[in-house]
Amino acid sequence: MYKDKQESEMLDKSIKFDINNYKDIWDKINELSFLIEVDELFVPKCFIDVNSKVCSCLEYSKENFIDVIPSDVFIFDKKGTVLELYRNLIYKRCDKVEMILKSKYGKYVYVEANIFLFIQNKKKHILIIAIDVTKNKKIEKNIVGIIKGIPDVIKVYNPDYTIAFFNEAGYNFYNKTPKEVNGKMCYEVLSREEKCIDCSFEEVMETKQMITIEKYIPELNKFMDVCYNPVLDDDGEILYIVERLRDVTEKRILHKMLKENEDRYKQVINSMPDAVVIIVDNIIVLGNIEACNLLDLSYEKLRGINVYKLFQEKYIKSLHKRFRNIILNEKVKDISEYEFILSNKKVAILQISHSYISYKGKPSIIGVLRDITDIRKELNKAAEFQRKTLQLDFPARKFINIETVYIPSNTVSGDFYRIYEINEELIIGIIVDVRGKGISAALNISAFDVLFLQEIALTHEPMNIVKNLNKKLVNYYDENYIAVCCFSMNFNKNELKVVGAGVNQFIFQKKDGKVEEKIAEGIFLGMFENSEYCEQIISFEHGDKIIFFTDGLDFILDEDKIIQKYMEQISIHEFKNYIDEFLNDTILEVGILQDDCTMIAMEIK
Template sequence: MNLERVLNGIRDIIAENDLNLERVLNGIEDIIGVYKPDNTILFYNEAGCDFFKKSYKEVKGKKCYVMRNRNKKCTNCLCEEAIKTKRITQGEKYIPEINKYIEYRYNPVLDNSGKVIFIVEQLRDVTEEKSLENILKESEERYRQIVDISPDAIIITVDGELVLANKEALKYHNNLIGKSIYKYSPDFAKTMYTRMNQILKNKIKKTTFDYKIVLSDNKKIDVEICSSYLVYKGKPAILSIIRDITERKRELNSAAKIQKELLKKPFPLMDKAHMETLYIPSKTVSGDFFYTHKVNEDLIVGIIGDVSGKGVTAALNISAFNVLFNEEVLINDDPSKIVKSLNKKVAKYLGERYIAVCCFSFDFKKKEAKIVGAGINQFIYHDDKCNIKNRIVRGPFLGMFEDSEFDEKIINFKSGNKFYFFTDGLDFIFDNDEIKERYFKSSTITELKKRIESDLKNMLTDVDGIKDDCTLLALEIK
């Protein structure tokens, strides 16, 4: 039943018959009381009597404060305010006699001359809501204490705005609350915005990315931010743990720079073939590598690989393997013999570090390519009739078994033939016929490389990022 409609007609009902009033108000589930202007109770509906644990006879004719076992009016009485202002007043009170939090609403009813003839009181028990609010407040205070002792900076953002920051976070900036998170990483603002929206949309529990942030003194530092979706005060939010990795990043950048310099070497026989390479690490330092070695004016030997491990560990393993490979090609130019020899050396010198490789040679005098697989077990051959052929060369990782056997493919090539060697980071492209067909519509290896490179760089802004290091070595016979 609509309470406002009842109140609009209640003055006439009272004038006619008190019995009618009782019937109307007892049909309302809200707690309803009716007072005279001197605080004398005219009526309490059944919901009100049940709430105060009083019978109707015990409340009728009593002053409201006496009914609550008091000997004087309540301080700051909202009922008195409603009488004085002749307007609806509302608020919240704690009643210690019954240990309840009550939401009050007082509606003055006026006669034709504008005089208050009685007050209608509407009550709502909000004890449970208040208790939950207090629990949440206490929980947040305890949570804050735990968060503040963390050695890492911790923040919570809602709609990109900082709503919580622990003591470590405040060391970066002493006034963070209410500010936009994107303000502090201008170089990555667009990328961060995209990723954070994806975290919220997909309720992603854990993602980790590196960013640069600006400190209060305008100094930039490298940070690793691990972010997770959560609900904060009823709103979708993101909790982020921030770690300063400036020193670690500096070391990784040095290693990455050395890696990239090593991979910049041009194809040894530029008059025989055109080479394009793509090299995009999932992190700063890649576990992928490739080398090409000139044996003579008609023969080159090359290898593409992926070592286990990441970061500095990967860089060290690659450096060690580079030494082993360069030693081997000085005495051997046959891919099968090179792979078998390296298999034993990897097991001996690198322990349990397995290495996936595909080793190849191109003899431009014989027009013959030899390809051997060891963990990297496929390559693509694009013949002069534009047929795209996925070739398999089976063989386990180097260092896995001492007496491993490795498959070899021999292909007699012609001018215009193309070869594509790649690590498993690009499997999602070359294992999907539909995607592969789209990429291979490119007429040259340069165009294909640029298309893949563009798509991978777009993926870097995605919350999923690039799952693994991506390396491609493409050769086009002249």
């Protein structure tokens, strides 16, 4: 019946137990006590008796409990079968296990139990004496769940200073397994024979308050930021002490290095002729003397100020996006201009070049500020002159309606357009995009306008005009190439001729038809003396639309075709308003256009 003779002999030597004597103290103890009869194969048969603590805990009356099947109450939280656990008692006589008890109404109670095997009246019995640890178990499981994915080292201690468990980062940090550390004293993990001199356990036990310290662990050669946090039960008693360790060795070394280099940072930026500030998390952490003078602030007021407080409200939204883009893309030389009202009510125009840097190990922005108020005044004069020379009145009004868009990316534009009337039935126009921006581009525009006027005095063919201009620009413009699209419209023949040189795309739409992208191939003017160009010849009629534009408006031909579909349903006047609104919103959001934007839209009457 038993495995072997040895097993039978050991069972015969089991403890002889007088159940009646034991009942004298059965209901006086605070533990949960069960007496179970098992058969010859150690299969639990029935409950012989339980104490009143069991009935109270599991919500049974004593009379009903005797009829309950043991397997409905006991859930062993241990590998292996219940049978094997009972049979092992033949060798051990008693064992300590963790179990889960199931109450009458399905509630689970976690217990730590001592189990004994004994014989009474030639029958085998199992005695179980258990302690309810449900509250501790739930707290432990919650702690385990919380700390599982925390990258810091987390160690959980029992009130007697023994280790309950670590999180995964803790076992990895000490290069230990749970079996090697659980149940040991904390100092034993470091192969010490006594506790650390600066141990804070006693203080935590006494005050029941969280304590944070920084200490050096010589065995690991590391500086650690350590936090001890007691976990209390409902009665205010300590259940566990949770210790959090964070390796701050690198931070400590870096802090020392940065502290030594702080004066060097100041020396570098103070040696720069322009105003310079360093921004970390939107706070100015460093600025030179020139920045203080330019912004009319003392160093104490400049350092530590939120950078947005220096700007007008209208710039905040675009500035926030700009800073985020610089940090995410590690962008350098992001240049923009802002109007500042300084403390003395003086209005200044500042050009600021923002660039990504790493300051004290953090992603940061360095800003170089220049006062361009006087330069801006001169540019504004040039821009005003340019706007006054811009064509506003157009010929051939009885044949076509014309709408234009002209928005520089900066104060002065490198774009230009002009339409001349040759006679009542013929006009010649050109849209121009000069390489570069600012004053030099504006001067090139003025010179080019003179050259264009000279050519149309000699020929009325767009192809000849473009070729002749190309030859002249090879000699005069060096690398300042010019992109143009030249066109003529003959209202007697209802014929459009288009020649492209750098500005190669244009749009043609038949009345009530789809928008078509047209291309007149040809490279920039001034690149090669014998450049070849192509000409598009298109017949037009009432209701047709033609749109010429520079590359700042290339989004009109985006792949999603949304704008093109929109164009099909509206007039050129409505489309002009749409483009104006789109560009103004872009300026408001981003702060500046990437390129000059110019468009000529015509609709045949």
